Amino acid sequence: MTPAAAVTVHRWNRASIVTMTALGLLVLVLAFGPAIFGATLTDRMTTLFAYVILAAMWNALAGYAGLVSVGQQAFFGLGAYAAVKLSHGGVEVYLALVLAPLIVGVLSLPLSSFALRLRGGEFAIGMWVFAELMHLLVNLDGLVQGETGTSLIALSSFGPDARRAFNYWVALAVMLALVAAVFFLLRSRTGAAIQAIRDSEEAAASIGVRVMATKRLIFVLAATGCAAAGAITLSTLTTFQPKTYFSVQWTAYMIFMTLVGGLGTFEGPIVGAVIFFIVETVFGAQGVWYLIGLGAAALLFSLFLPRGIWGVLTDRFGIALLPVGYRLRFADATKRTES
Amino acid sequence: MPRVLTAVGITKRFNAFTAVADVDFHLDANEAVGIVGPNGAGKTTLLNVLAGSYPPTAGTVTFGGADVSRSNAADRCRLGIARSHQIPRPFGNMTVFENVFVAASMGAGAAREQAYDGSIESLRLCGMLAIANRKAETLGLLDRKRLELARALATGPQILLLDEIGGGLTDAEAAELVTIIRELRGRGIAIVWIEHILHVLLQVVERLVCMDAGRIIAQGVPEEALAHPAVVEAYLGSGVT
Numbered sequence: 111m112t113p114a115a116a117v118t119v120h121r122w123n124r125a126s127i128v129t130m131t132a133l134g135l136l137v138l139v140l141a142f143g144p145a146i147f148g149a150t151l152t153d154r155m156t157t158l159f160a161y162v163i164l165a166a167m168w169n170a171l172a173g174y175a176g177l178v179s180v181g182q183q184a185f186f187g188l189g190a191y192a193a194v195k196l197s198h199g200g201v202e203v204y205l206a207l208v209l210a211p212l213i214v215g216v217l218s219l220p221l222s223s224f225a226l227r228l229r230g231g232e233f234a235i236g237m238w239v240f241a242e243l244m245h246l247l248v249n250l251d252g253l254v255q256g257e258t259g260t261s262l263i264a265l266s267s268f269g270p271d272a273r274r275a276f277n278y279w280v281a282l283a284v285m286l287a288l289v290a291a292v293f294f295l296l297r298s299r300t301g302a303a304i305q306a307i308r309d310s311e312e313a314a315a316s317i318g319v320r321v322m323a324t325k326r327l328i329f330v331l332a333a334t335g336c337a338a339a340g341a342i343t344l345s346t347l348t349t350f351q352p353k354t355y356f357s358v359q360w361t362a363y364m365i366f367m368t369l370v371g372g373l374g375t376f377e378g379p380i381v382g383a384v385i386f387f388i389v390e391t392v393f394g395a396q397g398v399w400y401l402i403g404l405g406a407a408a409l410l411f412s413l414f415l416p417r418g419i420w421g422v423l424t425d426r427f428g429i430a431l432l433p434v435g436y437r438l439r440f441a442d443a444t445k446r447t448e449s
Numbered sequence: 450m451p452r453v454l455t456a457v458g459i460t461k462r463f464n465a466f467t468a469v470a471d472v473d474f475h476l477d478a479n480e481a482v483g484i485v486g487p488n489g490a491g492k493t494t495l496l497n498v499l500a501g502s503y504p505p506t507a508g509t510v511t512f513g514g515a516d517v518s519r520s521n522a523a524d525r526c527r528l529g530i531a532r533s534h535q536i537p538r539p540f541g542n543m544t545v546f547e548n549v550f551v552a553a554s555m556g557a558g559a560a561r562e563q564a565y566d567g568s569i570e571s572l573r574l575c576g577m578l579a580i581a582n583r584k585a586e587t588l589g590l591l592d593r594k595r596l597e598l599a600r601a602l603a604t605g606p607q608i609l610l611l612d613e614i615g616g617g618l619t620d621a622e623a624a625e626l627v628t629i630i631r632e633l634r635g636r637g638i639a640i641v642w643i644e645h646i647l648h649v650l651l652q653v654v655e656r657l658v659c660m661d662a663g664r665i666i667a668q669g670v671p672e673e674a675l676a677h678p679a680v681v682e683a684y685l686g687s688g689v690t
Contacts (some may be wrong), residue, residue: 117578119546119565299554299561306540306551309585313538316500317600318526318556374542438546438569438581 120437121297129431140282144275152278156346158387159281160339161367163288165379165386167335168364170292173374174301175328176308178230180361181237182336184244187355188214189337190344191248194262198253203264204276207341208284215334222326238358245356259351262344277345284342288335293376295331296434304328336360366408372418376432381420450477453607453639454499454530459508461494468494470663471508476608481640483650483671486660487683492643493535495660496610499641500532501525513607526556531606535613535643537593541586545577548585548596549603556604567603575599575629591622598629602638609633611642615649623649647675659683 144152164186172178192213196206221240228236249256265273295301303324306314315321340355347354363386371382389407393400415422423429454476461469469491476482484492498505501522509518517525526532540548549571553564572578575595580588585596594614601609611630615623623646630653634640644650650657657674659667667677674680 117569117581119569299550299564302543302547302551303555305543305547309540309542310538312502312522313534313540313600314551315522316502316526316532316534317552317604318523318558319551320523320555435544436547436550437544438578 116441118439118441120439121433121435123430123433123437125429126431126433137282137286141279143282144271144278149271149274152274153346154387154391156274156278156281156342158383159278159285160342160346161363161383161387162380163285163335163339163342164360164364165367165371165383166289166292167332167339168361169368169371169373169376169379170296170328170335171332173368173379174296174308175304175325177226177325177329177332178234179237179332180234180358180365181239181241182332182364183356183358183360184237184241185214185218185333185336186340186343186360187241187248187352188217188244189340190350190355191251191254191340191352192337193341193344194260194350195251195253197262197264198260203262203267204280206264207280207345210341211284211334211337214337215330218330218333219326221333222329226322226325226329238361241356241358245352248352248356254350254352257351257353259349259354261349265345265348277342280345281342284338288338289380291331292335293432293434295328296376300324300327301434302436362404366404368418369408369411370418372420372422372424373416375418375420375424376434378418378420382418385419450479452476453478453513455511456495456499457509457511459495459498459510460506461491461498461503462506467663469498469505472660472663472665474499474658474665476639476641478607479634479637479639480656481634481642481654482656482658483654484641484643484658484660485645485647485650486666489662490660490683491663492660493612494663496532496612496641496643500530500610523555526604526606527558529605529607530610531556531601531604531608532610533594533597533601533612533614535616537590537597539585539588539593539596541584543585544582545585545588545592545596545599546572546581549599552600552603553605556606559605567605571599571603574602574632576625590617591625594618594626595629598626598633602633606638608639608641611640611644613643613645615644615646620649627652 143155147155168182189211192210193206196209197203225233225236248254254260303319306319307321307324311321344350367382367386368379370385372378393403411418417425452475456474459469459472472495486492497503499510501520504519509516512528512530546568549568550564553559553567557567559567572581575598577595577599588596614626627649642650642654651671657668657671658665659674659680661683666679666683667674
């Protein structure tokens with residue numbers, strides 16, 4: 111038997127090393143964002159970071175684990191709500207913004223036992239029902255006073271510039287941590303198992319994948335991430351009105367960004383988030399026509415470019431800047447025909 | 450040869466329908482057993498109960514001395530019971546290598562480097578190394594069947610449950626699989642193989658279990674089992690060879 115050494119497994123390539131370096135430099139520049147950007151752009155960038163988180167989370171859930179949810183606004187809303195509650199309870203406001211998603215992540219654990227028993231469309235709608243339920247429950251809280259809402263009053267102890275900069279840095283750090291968490295999870299052995307479940311749950315179980323535990327991991331990560339985006343959004347808006355946060359539009363945005371960028375590719379949804387951000391910045395003031403345009407674009411993409419922008423690029427040019435997969439390389443060409 | 454798998458009094462009912470009725474089955478280390486019978490005889494149901502795809506309504510499955518009746522498919526795979534599916538279930542969006550890598554890292558519980566080696570070895574054995582970077586959804590039927598074998602093999606099994614792995618293939622294609630399966634036996638893996646194509650099956654197995662209507666109607670050395678009056682009647686002259 112020929113030694114296995116003739117064949118080697120490769121994960122990084124030259125393009126991905128260049129990309130990682132470029133991203134590292136970009137992050138370094140972004141770290142000085144509040145000093146470089148004006149006030150408006152700093153706020154907008156904070157929003158972009160929240161969008162990137164949302165897109166990466168929905169993609170991890172639907173694109174990699176096959177769990178299509180239309181109820182991720184539940185966690186988005188709970189993240190903001192938990193931050194309000196923590197701050198109201200006396201926790202330092204920026205600590206509250208960081209702790210809130212972790213609390214929501216823990217709370218999503220018992221929910222996963224029920225939600226992950228549902229399949230396909232049942233799961234999607236079940237999650238929406240859960241989001242509506244959370245919305246109603248949060249409305250009952252005396253602090254929130256129904257749709258009157260409340261606000262993150264503690265933020266006003268900071269001056270506008272300091273607050274803007276802190277919001278930005280927290281959002282940047284949380285985004286980097288969450289996107290890195292998704293990336294390294296998908297690159298791990300568990301990441302391959304997650305994709306196996308997406309493609310055939312039964313076959314995955316039959317080769318030793320613990321289906322429920324593996325799904326739960328990605329479910330909790332996505333819940334935590336969406337909650338973090340909710341907390342970041344709260345930091346920029348400062349007001350908390352339940353119907354704004356528990357709105358299904360957040361999941362619609364996630365779906366738009368993921369579909370346009372490329373469902374099931376790691377880079378795609380990040381590109382999708384940037385595109386969505388630009389579209390919103392340029393056309394956001396157009397009101398209803400803006401929303402119609404978004405819907406039409408998502409429809410056209412799913413009909414004619416179902417793999418999204420990045421999916422097309424990888425299919426056509428084999429580009430993988432941030433690869434989560436595996437390629438075999440054959441040291442000796444004759445080994446290819448050996449059987 | 451020590452006994453590796455024992456199933457006693459296995460019954461599986463789906464609502465009012467009894468698919469498998471009070472079946473006893475056993476497998477020795479490095480043994481190869483064929484299961485034959487008409488459609489609806491309960492062969493695949495029995496295999497699913499052995500693999501842990503669903504629990505038996507009654508009866509116990511013992512593997513390596515431990516009762517595994519209630520453990521699920523994933524846990525049984527980790528213990529050493531691997532299977533192939535009648536209709537191949539590739540992970541279509543993943544490459545052939547990635548398909549096998551999941552099996553090596555989860556089923557065999559191997560660390561990364563060992564899982565790489567195990568996957569490459571399994572692919573080599575199943576003649577799939579050259580197409581390791583292809584997406585599994587692009588594979589034809591023979592390669593999908595090979596992938597089922599390679600994946601099962603990569604989990605490092607003591608026993609391999611094959612469900613009509615030769616179905617739908619030409620004789621030449623089936624012969625390729627026979628070569629691979631014989632090689633697996635040579636490595637000490639015991640085999641349970643459900644197959645309709647008898648002349649293929651008989652190249653590998655030394656014991657035949659004949660089922661009909663959820664029961665075992667005859668078993669033993671292939672020639673004797675096939676000559677059993679109940680078996681002849683079950684097939685009703687439809688030409689079992």
